[in-house]
Structures are given as structure tokens and as C-alpha cells.
Amino acid sequence: MSASTTQKIDPNRLTLWERHYPGHDMxxxxxxxxxxYMLTDAMVYAALFASLxxxxxxxxxxxxxxxxxxxxxxxxxxETITLFLSVLAYGYSMVALKSGSRGGVVGGMFVSMLLxxxxxxxxxxxxxxxxxxxxxxxxxxxxxxxxxxLIYHAxxxxxxxxxxxxMIAQIARDGFSANVVYRLINLRLFWHFQxxxxxxxxxxxxxxxxxx
Amino acid sequence: xxxxTQNPLEHPEVQLANGRAYLGSFILSxxxxxxxxxxxxTHAMSPFAAILATSLLAGVAVIIQGYLLLHMDLSHAQIWHxxxxxxxxPLFVVTIGLTAWMFHGLYERTMIMPxxxxxxxx
Numbered sequence: 001m002s003a004s005t006t007q008k009i010d011p012n013r014l015t016l017w018e019r020h021y022p023g024h025d026m027x028x029x030x031x032x033x034x035x036x037y038m039l040t041d042a043m044v045y046a047a048l049f050a051s052l053x054x055x056x057x058x059x060x061x062x063x064x065x066x067x068x069x070x071x072x073x074x075x076x077x078x079e080t081i082t083l084f085l086s087v088l089a090y091g092y093s094m095v096a097l098k099s100g101s102r103g104g105v106v107g108g109m110f111v112s113m114l115l116x117x118x119x120x121x122x123x124x125x126x127x128x129x130x131x132x133x134x135x136x137x138x139x140x141x142x143x144x145x146x147x148x149x150l151i152y153h154a155x156x157x158x159x160x161x162x163x164x165x166x167m168i169a170q171i172a173r174d175g176f177s178a179n180v181v182y183r184l185i186n187l188r189l190f191w192h193f194q195x196x197x198x199x200x201x202x203x204x205x206x207x208x209x210x211x212x
Numbered sequence: 213x214x215x216x217t218q219n220p221l222e223h224p225e226v227q228l229a230n231g232r233a234y235l236g237s238f239i240l241s242x243x244x245x246x247x248x249x250x251x252x253x254t255h256a257m258s259p260f261a262a263i264l265a266t267s268l269l270a271g272v273a274v275i276i277q278g279y280l281l282l283h284m285d286l287s288h289a290q291i292w293h294x295x296x297x298x299x300x301x302p303l304f305v306v307t308i309g310l311t312a313w314m315f316h317g318l319y320e321r322t323m324i325m326p327x328x329x330x331x332x333x334x
Contacts, residue, residue, distance in 0.1 A: 027223050028289070035293050039300045046307040053312030059323045073253055080245050084238050087281065091234030098229055100221050181220035188229075192281040195241070196274055202245060203270035207252045211262045 027182040034186040038193050045197055048149050049204055055141040056212060064140035067209030070133075075126035076206040079119055080198065083157075086115035087195040094188050100176055105184070106168055112191070113164040116157050123154050146205065153194070153201055160191050224289035230280075237280035244273040 054060070056067060089112035096104025127150065130136075137147040167187060170180050220226065248266045251257060257265060278284040284294045319325075 027220060027225060031225055032292055032296075036296060039296060042300065042304060043307065046304045050308045050311035053308060054315040057316060057319055059319050059325065073249055077245070077249055081242060084242055084245075088234055088238040091229065091237075091281070092231055094226075094229035095231045095234075097221065098227055176221055178220040181223065181226060185225050189282070192277070195281065196277050199241065199245070199270050199273045199277065203248060203266050207248050207266045208263050210252050211259045211266070 026178060027185065030182045031185045031189065035189055038189055042193075042197070044152075045149075045200070048145065048152060049200065051145045052149060052204060055145045056209070060141035062140035062142075064143055065135060067142065067146070067205075067212050070130055070135050070143075070146075071206055071209050072126060072129070073206065073210065075122055076202060078122050079126075080202050082115050082119045082122065083195055083198050086112045086119065087192055089115060090188060090191045094184070097176070097181070097184060102171060102175070106171060109164050109168060113161050116161045116164075120154060120157055120161075123150065123157075127151075146209075149201060149205055153197065156190075156194055156197075160187070160194060163187050163190070224287075228283050228287070228289060233280040237277050240276050240280075241273045244269045244276075 058066075089108050091108075093105050093108025093112060096108055127147070135143060137144045164187065167180070167184060170183070174180050248269045251262055251265055251269075256262075278297065282293075282297075283290050284297055285291075286294060
């Protein structure tokens, strides 16, 4: 038997449980659950990028244009800066949340939402030009995955913009209740994660597409 | 995860918001992506070197954003988010890397390569 087990225990100094249960941390539990969901969403992107790696091979061009012939770096760079600015605006919205500034949170979110709409407008213009030139998803395997990735990411931006609208309404109705706060944190995770994913989209789809 | 606080605005995940970190992430990410674009449009490197360089720039940008934007650190409030991310990353890389590697190997053995690709392999 070890020395520690033979020592006499003083029941008056022993703490077996916390006398004041701090309570279930609803905010952390829900944000962590949502974070796991975001990582599963990222696995969908992994499948899409894997498909891009396969379908961007020359044998999958099927007589259609190669990536370097269709990619417009001006649009892609414009989308990059717009999305990063939108993420920055949402970040400042979260800074305003620390002090409970309703105007700061809604204002930051509104700017972020507007920039999200600008991002979508640039993406729609880029795709509209390609469609007008006859560059459509069904032309080749490469174009199928090219448009799938861009549209899948754009759908996330649409979801984020709608989510921001909903949160502005919920802040107006409920203020900063626990439910509203955890949803704002989840939206921060969601929106900031779009910037991380966009780094991959910009690099693997656009930049490396132009090189190939 | 952290202990519950009565005022939701005092929750650690609210209080970790940091304007300087978000601004730093924006500036560094924008600079890294601009550098990648410059490398690509100026053809300053061979295609293979440009692919490696842009991948490296993207990797650095993602690490910066992970730390400054997503708060992936070892703090009490964020450690389990970070653990989940660290466990996720190999799955992400392996899914993309192995799939691309397998199919490129398959194509080389089974497909008739276009002339441009055939000349590149010699």
C-alpha cells in the first residue's frame, strides 16, 4: 500500500463536490456543438477539393477550356478582399458585443451583411460572364467541379447574410439574452470560417488554376 | 469549456473578441493573398514552384486566421475547439491528398494523355 493511502483523511478539509454548482454552461456547449458541425461542413469541402484535384487533370477537360482560359483574377481578388472586409466588420460587431453596445453590434453586422451581398454580386457577375461565353458546368468534368465549389461557397454566404438579418431582428426583439448571444457566437464561427475556406478556394481554384 | 456565468455578455467566448487581432488577421491575410496573386500573374516562378509557393502562402494565411480569427489557442475557453480542429486537420489533408494522388496515378496508367501532358512527363 502506498504512503498516500495510509494517510489519515480529515473529513472537514476534504472537498468531494463543489458546494455551489456553477450551472450548465449552455453557451459553451452549443458553440462547441456548432463548431463540430462546421468541421463536418469542412469535410464536404475536403471532398470537393479532392474532386477538383482529380477533375482538373488534363484528361478531364473533355475539349472544354482549361482553367487558365476562364479564370479572371480581378473578380477573384475582388471577392477575396470583400469577404475579408466583411469578416473584419463582423469581428468589430463582436467587439461591440463585449460592452453590450446594441448599435455597435447591429451596425457591424449590417456592414458585414452589405459586404456579403457585394461578394455575391461579384461572384454572380463573374459566373454570368462565363455562362455568356458558353462556359457552363456540363461542358467538362473540370467545369462541373469548378462551378460546384464556387456555388457551394456562395450558398454559404447567402446563408450567412440571411442569418445576420435574422439576428438583427432577434437583437431588436430579445436584446442580448443567452440564446441570442450563443447564436451570435455561432454566427461568428460560421462567418469567420468562410474566410478560412475562401483562402483555399482562392488558392486552389483560382491561383493554381491560372498556373495550370 | 468554461463555467457558466449569469450575464451572457461576460461569457469567456464573448469576451475573447479582439479588434486588433481581427485587424491583424485582415491585413496579413490580404497581403499573403496579394503576394500569391502577384506570383501567379507575373509568372515569376515555374508552374510547379508557383503551386508550392501559393500553397505555402495559403497555409500561413490559414494558420494566422485560425489563431487570430477563430481563436484556436490553449485557453480554458477554447482548448476543446482547438483539439477538435487539430484532430480534424489530418482528415482534411488526407482526404484531398490521397484522392488526388490515387487518381493521378490511375490516369498515368490508364489514360491516353493529351500531347501537352505527354511532353511534360519526359
